[in-house]
Amino acid sequence: MKDIIIEKNPKKAKAKFDDLFLAREQIIKSASKDAKLHDSIKNLTNTLHPKNIEVEVTKIVEETKNVKSFYLKRKEGETLPNFEAGSYITLEIKINDRIYKRPYSISSNPKNTQEYRITIKKVPDGLVSTHVYDNCKVGDVFTISGPLGNFHYNKIRDEKDVIFLCGGTGITPILPMIYELLENQKVNSILLYYGNQKKEDILWETNLEELQTKYSNFKVKFLLTEEEIENYIYGNITEEILKKENLNGKSFFVCGPLEMYKSLNEIFKKLDIPNKYIRHEIYKEELENLLRIEHKLTIKKENQTYTISCYENETLLTSMENNHINPKAHCTVGECGFCRSKLLSGEIKTEISSLRKKDIEMKYIHPCVTYPLSDVSIELP
Amino acid sequence: MEYDVIVIGAGNAGLVSALTLQKKGKKVLILEKSKMAGGVSSSFKRGIFEFDISLSKLTNYGNEENKGEIFHLFDRLGISSKITMKELEHSFHIIDKEKKESYTFPVGIDNFIEQMEAYVPNSKVSMITFFGLAEEIRDAFNYYNEQQVKNTEDLYLKFPNFVQLAPCKTKEVLKKIGMPEKAIELLVATSLPEKNEDENFVSFALHLENSIKFPSVIPTLTSHEISSVLEKEFLNMGGKINYFKEVEEIEVENKMVKKVKTKDKSYLCNHVIANISPITVYCNLIKKEEVPKEAFGLQNSRDLGAKCITVYLGLNKSPKEIGLTKYQYIILNSLQSEKEFKKMNQIKNGNLYATIRNNGVEVSSREGTTEITLTSYFYGRDFEKEVNSSNYYEKKQEFAEFLIESFEASTNTSIKEYIEEIEIATPVTFNRYTSHPFGVVKGFNEKGYDNFLSRYFTEEKETFIKGLSFCGGFGSRASGYENTYLNGEEVANKVYEECMEK
Numbered sequence: 001m002k003d004i005i006i007e008k009n010p011k012k013a014k015a016k017f018d019d020l021f022l023a024r025e026q027i028i029k030s031a032s033k034d035a036k037l038h039d040s041i042k043n044l045t046n047t048l049h050p051k052n053i054e055v056e057v058t059k060i061v062e063e064t065k066n067v068k069s070f071y072l073k074r075k076e077g078e079t080l081p082n083f084e085a086g087s088y089i090t091l092e093i094k095i096n097d098r099i100y101k102r103p104y105s106i107s108s109n110p111k112n113t114q115e116y117r118i119t120i121k122k123v124p125d126g127l128v129s130t131h132v133y134d135n136c137k138v139g140d141v142f143t144i145s146g147p148l149g150n151f152h153y154n155k156i157r158d159e160k161d162v163i164f165l166c167g168g169t170g171i172t173p174i175l176p177m178i179y180e181l182l183e184n185q186k187v188n189s190i191l192l193y194y195g196n197q198k199k200e201d202i203l204w205e206t207n208l209e210e211l212q213t214k215y216s217n218f219k220v221k222f223l224l225t226e227e228e229i230e231n232y233i234y235g236n237i238t239e240e241i242l243k244k245e246n247l248n249g250k251s252f253f254v255c256g257p258l259e260m261y262k263s264l265n266e267i268f269k270k271l272d273i274p275n276k277y278i279r280h281e282i283y284k285e286e287l288e289n290l291l292r293i294e295h296k297l298t299i300k301k302e303n304q305t306y307t308i309s310c311y312e313n314e315t316l317l318t319s320m321e322n323n324h325i326n327p328k329a330h331c332t333v334g335e336c337g338f339c340r341s342k343l344l345s346g347e348i349k350t351e352i353s354s355l356r357k358k359d360i361e362m363k364y365i366h367p368c369v370t371y372p373l374s375d376v377s378i379e380l381p
Numbered sequence: 382m383e384y385d386v387i388v389i390g391a392g393n394a395g396l397v398s399a400l401t402l403q404k405k406g407k408k409v410l411i412l413e414k415s416k417m418a419g420g421v422s423s424s425f426k427r428g429i430f431e432f433d434i435s436l437s438k439l440t441n442y443g444n445e446e447n448k449g450e451i452f453h454l455f456d457r458l459g460i461s462s463k464i465t466m467k468e469l470e471h472s473f474h475i476i477d478k479e480k481k482e483s484y485t486f487p488v489g490i491d492n493f494i495e496q497m498e499a500y501v502p503n504s505k506v507s508m509i510t511f512f513g514l515a516e517e518i519r520d521a522f523n524y525y526n527e528q529q530v531k532n533t534e535d536l537y538l539k540f541p542n543f544v545q546l547a548p549c550k551t552k553e554v555l556k557k558i559g560m561p562e563k564a565i566e567l568l569v570a571t572s573l574p575e576k577n578e579d580e581n582f583v584s585f586a587l588h589l590e591n592s593i594k595f596p597s598v599i600p601t602l603t604s605h606e607i608s609s610v611l612e613k614e615f616l617n618m619g620g621k622i623n624y625f626k627e628v629e630e631i632e633v634e635n636k637m638v639k640k641v642k643t644k645d646k647s648y649l650c651n652h653v654i655a656n657i658s659p660i661t662v663y664c665n666l667i668k669k670e671e672v673p674k675e676a677f678g679l680q681n682s683r684d685l686g687a688k689c690i691t692v693y694l695g696l697n698k699s700p701k702e703i704g705l706t707k708y709q710y711i712i713l714n715s716l717q718s719e720k721e722f723k724k725m726n727q728i729k730n731g732n733l734y735a736t737i738r739n740n741g742v743e744v745s746s747r748e749g750t751t752e753i754t755l756t757s758y759f760y761g762r763d764f765e766k767e768v769n770s771s772n773y774y775e776k777k778q779e780f781a782e783f784l785i786e787s788f789e790a791s792t793n794t795s796i797k798e799y800i801e802e803i804e805i806a807t808p809v810t811f812n813r814y815t816s817h818p819f820g821v822v823k824g825f826n827e828k829g830y831d832n833f834l835s836r837y838f839t840e841e842k843e844t845f846i847k848g849l850s851f852c853g854g855f856g857s858r859a860s861g862y863e864n865t866y867l868n869g870e871e872v873a874n875k876v877y878e879e880c881m882e883k
Binding site for chain 1: 427533547549557613623674697769770771778800803816830838842
């Protein structure tokens, strides 16, 4: 290759070359010696996504027979992070000296960052919900996570006509979405099908009716499975009910008990509605026919090894929590990936849909949705 | 001492340097603040889709017959056979929005020169010269690298072109070698947003040659595949990684590293490799009185690299049905790189980089679906000025919508109606997960006195604290997968020498 000549004189060329680094030295010398990092993005990140927040219960409202709402305010007086309607927080709770983390949807209007409301139903076998329902008092202090989750209306992806389908406390992430979409005029129309067993179980019935009066593009239809009352649809949401609506170009948001997802999925399939139009709040597949058969669970964490009992009808996460081992966890339904751990040995039953392809190959699991079928050994991150 | 070396951060460079040292018999501990390895070299799931967070393509890789530097590196690390790479067909596909023209360049230097000649007649001789110079620059770097005692005295005799070119700007050299204007425009366009015609020729030439000489690849199972394999290899060699361990302090005494502290533990250690930004280290992790003033001077004199908005889309139509045939689209308002580079001070600047993953790995997502990533880079402080905590979620949507519409208009396709999953990353997202200052994704800007060449040749002089080294996107090779992998190994070798000195 022919040489190119920029500086003929080798000495000068060499001097220019060396000058490059001398110039750098000079610039460094004359630069500010300020030792503080003024990172405005970091401030924004900390405001929007704090890892933990200390909150105080400021009000408790008995909504229905088994459902209570808890109003949470930041302990340090400031406002809480803005959140996308549909988000949840993880509540950390101590029961008999053991720490449990459970997700609860924020059921309040997202424009209110003074306080969050979470709404909890007391379920017969629910250790945490029962504990909170029975024992939590005004003035109690909790640690919660920042707002999390992916169950949101997205105006780029979702349609301008929305149908919400929910049952029981499944209304909790939906209500903030309704507020947000109506108040900010993000959609053309909203139709809400809200199912419960009895009229007395309906959450925020008056609020929803008021919204219906205020916004002409919002309609709510209540369904009751155990009571026949005029103007209330009797039974579950069926294909026939949905077929009465024009379903083309509509987005569906679903949140409710497991049976509801199952039956709605069948209906959506029959009606040929593509997945793109259906958003689900995540839920845990309940494992039928699993018995309380005991196995051994060995856990490796850093340099420690623990061995505890686990049961076929209990997730590995719950077994660990029951035994004072507290892996990081948020969603408890296999989505957030926080508890991602390595399976070293043993037979398990688990939900793999939220695992990365390489993680499946390398035998990673989410303990929050994993049930043991034999003695199991895992390694926590 | 329990560990010879502590690596802070399990990003690309951190993993490679830890593995290199562990293989050489050193005891290495990685402290990682998050739940898994990889940093931005990872993936996430939404519905049925798995999106690569940041890798568009891995250049300088090649294949079994024609190995690039990264392939050789992965051989040395013992991982090349453990990752399934897929070769990409083209080196670049550029769309000029203003002129409504597009240019597709093949892989391999000879093919590239031929294609350029087809687009720009009479460019051939200058293109041959250009790649000749790039070769000499590479040789000069390698020569410098292999020297035990670094000195620049005999560089001029061995590599006269390199020494002469080092102070020159890109456009100046390309003009000097008689390259036609249009060829210059196209050549420089391939390297936006990081490099423009006003910047150092040496780093431009190296970077470009890397992307053309060998076929670029992508891992079949996303960059998470590479990170997982690196992590596993490191653990198999006896290395240790602790997750959820954020380093809170590096204890320094008499300008020497003594200890590394996390919230609940303290580790005696004399060698630390920081795979995090030096700004964070100097400002937040070391007691101020222990940091020499020059260290702050250096950090304050630098410009942070580009930030970005990335939109990840899962579509319920195949690329074919949509009419997308290429793997990557570099979409520019015009080929006038100086103008476009300046425009990147705005968030909505119209220049964007689109990756259609299924056109690289067909089975990337289910049949009849497509994974698209759209990224737009920008500089400056507009984001902080425009965005606050109450409009954040709205603004995110606005930026994403702009990118989607720009993409549709310039590729003449329609994708919006097929979106099944969408996720949007902003500087806040990157800051949240990586702690990069200001959420930048391109380390420090390679600008003027702070280009790759200058960083390289002053590295030794700028070691302010004994036992503290830096690697990664904020390191001397600058950002990018190839650079950080190579940098990880270089830093490890240097630290190994330091360990052996005692």
